[in-house]
Amino acid sequence: MRTTGALVALCLGAVLYLAITASVWRHRRAVGARALVLLLLAGSAWTLFAAAEVGAADPQVQERWGDAKYLGIVLLGPALLVFALQYTGRRPHLRRRWLAALAVEPVVVLALLSVPATHDLVRHVPDDAPSGVYAYPLPGPLFWPVAVWTYLLVVAATIVIVLGVARVARPHPWRATLLIGSMALPLLLNALYNAELLFTGDVDPTPMGFSIAGIVLVWGFFRFRLVDLVPVGRRQVFDRIPDGVLVLDLLGRVVDANPAAGRLAGRARGALVGAVAGEVLPALHPLLRSTAAGESATGSEVLPAADGVRRDVEVTISPLPDDASEPSGRLVVVRDVSAQRSVERRLRELVAERQTTIDTLQRGLVPARLPHVPGLDVAAALDPAEAETNVGGDFLDLRAVGDGRWACMIGDVVGKGAGAATLTALARHTAVALSGLGWVPSRVLAAVAAAVAAEEAVGDPDADPRFCTMALATLEPVPGGAEVVLSLGGHPRPFVVSASGSVTEVGRPGSLLGVVDPPRLHDELVRLRAGDALVLFTDGVTETRRGLEPFGDDQLVRLLGSLAGRSADRVVRSLVEAVRTWGEPHGAAGGAGAADARDDVAVLVVAVPAG
Structure with missing residues (x-):
């Protein structure tokens, strides 16, 4: 029979799940928030029904609670994958037909468990299981396919997040490691538990592992707002923004740049990283030199382009503070305003021409x-x-x-x-x-x-x-x-x-x-x-x-x-x-x-x- 301490831990885990779910729901308009809510609800159902399962004395009651637990198990993998795709800015991959395909497995598994004739294809409790102790369910023919499918979804979600994190992991290696480790933890615990390689008795540690993962995800979601590790809009904002953006360290070296900055400098973006900003864009050197590390500045410059056309640009320099609010670098935004300046010049010419015409007509x-x-x-x-x-x-x-x-x-x-x-x-x-x-x-x-x-x-x-x-x-x-x-x-x-x-x-x-x-x-x-x-x-x-x-x-x-x-x-x-x-x-x-x-x-x- 379950110990009181373990049962209390599962119940507290379920309550914690519901609490953080409510917190995320208040921010449901944020990117990935709805998928995270579904993920947390799935974890809540798994934890809550697992507590009820191991706390029941009757084997048949345990079986029914174990079946209910699958509501969280089968939803957790798809929800995690959808969250990972949204979290890393890959929304275009979430087409309706793919979402419908992800819903097939949960519907089929829950339908099999609800029909007595097909119930045992997934799992069942032996008929001679004694009362008063935890009755270990026996896997059916579809148990491992369902488990493997869930593992694959979790692994796929983990890979998606790892690939996204890898782009910005250098500035925050410990945060990236913690996020990846928290996602791998429940997968590892569940695999070891199903293989009977853990000495936890009748306690399945997987819900506890997902509780830890959920807390870490929510922490990253709200504490860092998907900016420090994986900026959701990085492709949409940083890479595709028409303005040139340079991230500089305190020595003025480029540590990151977007494609627009590369076009202004006449170099590939990768060639900018590690170079001194004042060398790749010499026109910015006076403004960079006259601006202290913790100060902001704006200015107008003229950049010579590779095609020989001079470009009018507006430059904005902003300090980048670290966690202790100390300057750690600078953000330089270079906006090409050549078209605007050309329109302004043409407008001044038109106004002058119009005034000349007015003066001529007025003299008449x-x-x-x-x-x-x-x-x-x-x-x-x-x-x-x-x-x-x-x-x-x-x-x-x-x-x-x-x-x-x-x-x-x-x-x-x-x-x-x-x-x-x-x-x-x-x-x-x-x-x-x-x-x-x-x-x-x-x-x-x-x-x-x-x-x-x-x-x-x-x-x-x-x-x-x-x-x-x-x-x-x-x-x-x-x-x-x-x-x-x-x-x-x-x-x-x-x-x-x-x-x-x-x-x-x-x-x-x-x-x-x-x-x-x-x-x-x-x-x-x-x-x-x-x-x-x-x-x-x-x-x-x-x-x-x-x-x-x-x-x-x-x-x-x-x-x-x-x-x-x-x-x-x-x-x-x-x-x-x-x-x-x-x-x-x-x-x-x-x-x-x-x-x-x-x-x-x-x-x-x-x-x-x-x-």
């Missing part, structure tokens, strides 16, 4: 310098809302059109960007050319409207409709002032500021250009006297908002009245400054509408000097 919206008009003071400003990132829709111009006459214009094209710039050029140059023929402003604007409509007709039918507004005036200096013929194509009415400070709207409103055919346009004669100023502007002046409140006509009139008698340049600068100041965000004064509401602003002033 306003003359670089206004011409001198005898007897008149003229000034203008064009302030796009996004001068550095886009082309605005506002434009202005002042040109001599012959016989002492001048054409001045200001306009606003719907939209922004290259499309708006194209329409601006069409409207502007059409107006300049036809004004030179002596046409009155209304006739010129009608031709501009027709040109815009024709351009729209051949444009993209899915694009937003395009049109523009324009104020066009012909100027003719006369003694004591100037005569202005003004026509408005959907544009805000200009103001005349007298020398006394009164502000008057002038011009008759007309149709948008490119929308109505034929457009309704009118010519109006405006006489400017000494001290008067004609102020033309785009809608960005009055529609610029502070929160929900626009700058508005009333504020514009008050501002212009305060600038009576000032130079054209002073009027332009003051007006643009006031509008831009108004459009700056001022906190929460208007809730969500308090955001900056900038728009293009264009102003053209023609003044008659007072004296």
Whole structure:
């Protein structure tokens, strides 16, 4: 009969199995954890049912508990092999058909034991076995095939782990030896017990051996997290990572490297091991030399490649501490950022090209310098809302059109960007050319409207409709002032500021250009006297908002009245400054509408000097 001490040991082993199984289950998402749980459950069943078997007095009861013990025996081998494959990163080998094949033997053995007619093919207790003592079961014809199959699975799992451990065993030889020895222990004990070469009486030491192996596996699984002995992701992460990785000792010699590092150095990975890192990759030598063993560092270097192409790399150096937190080496990661640097350089080139295009188009919206008009003071400003990132829709111009006459214009094209710039050029140059023929402003604007409509007709039918507004005036200096013929194509009415400070709207409103055919346009004669100023502007002046409140006509009139008698340049600068100041965000004064509401602003002033 079993001694109380041995029985207690088996029971404690079963409890220990269940405890560590629960611990592993909490980390079941880790690689290999589920297979390890199945392995521990199999060991628990073997240990628990073995304790019940040897603790029973009735031989038939012993037999039933011994049969139940096979639930753990037949599952242990497949579970261990699956764990070993996952543990060493060989998941692709675990295909469904192989898992199904591994399940065949446990199902067959358990089925044979559950059917009385086939039960004795595996094992049986003699009918004359005495009660009160342990009844040694007799092996059936299939006992040894089942045992050998289990041995083969355990041996295969051990080989898989040994091969994986061999790659990283040098830094941790005692841990590797302990892991391999713990896996071989239960196999050896079971073989000796079945061959009756152990003097343990009726105690099968195999479950105890698997208890030791399970503890070691779990210890390695959680304490070292599959990194120190067999990094599960070593092939997937270390070998296949696109960045070059070098592991250096304290003398700067390479003790491990991945294939990417070999490609950067132009050598096979094996040829790097044992070499000095600063010699195989000379560009890294200054950074390695200036970084102490326990320090981290980053830097950018240029590596010459074997094909003659220079490679931009980013280098990261990290210390590798040992178990006592003392520096034992360094980890060097070399990332090839050549493609990124090339994209960055190309992006800078594109930004520069785009800015050049924007500057060119922007210059086409306003003359670089206004011409001198005898007897008149003229000034203008064009302030796009996004001068550095886009082309605005506002434009202005002042040109001599012959016989002492001048054409001045200001306009606003719907939209922004290259499309708006194209329409601006069409409207502007059409107006300049036809004004030179002596046409009155209304006739010129009608031709501009027709040109815009024709351009729209051949444009993209899915694009937003395009049109523009324009104020066009012909100027003719006369003694004591100037005569202005003004026509408005959907544009805000200009103001005349007298020398006394009164502000008057002038011009008759007309149709948008490119929308109505034929457009309704009118010519109006405006006489400017000494001290008067004609102020033309785009809608960005009055529609610029502070929160929900626009700058508005009333504020514009008050501002212009305060600038009576000032130079054209002073009027332009003051007006643009006031509008831009108004459009700056001022906190929460208007809730969500308090955001900056900038728009293009264009102003053209023609003044008659007072004296």
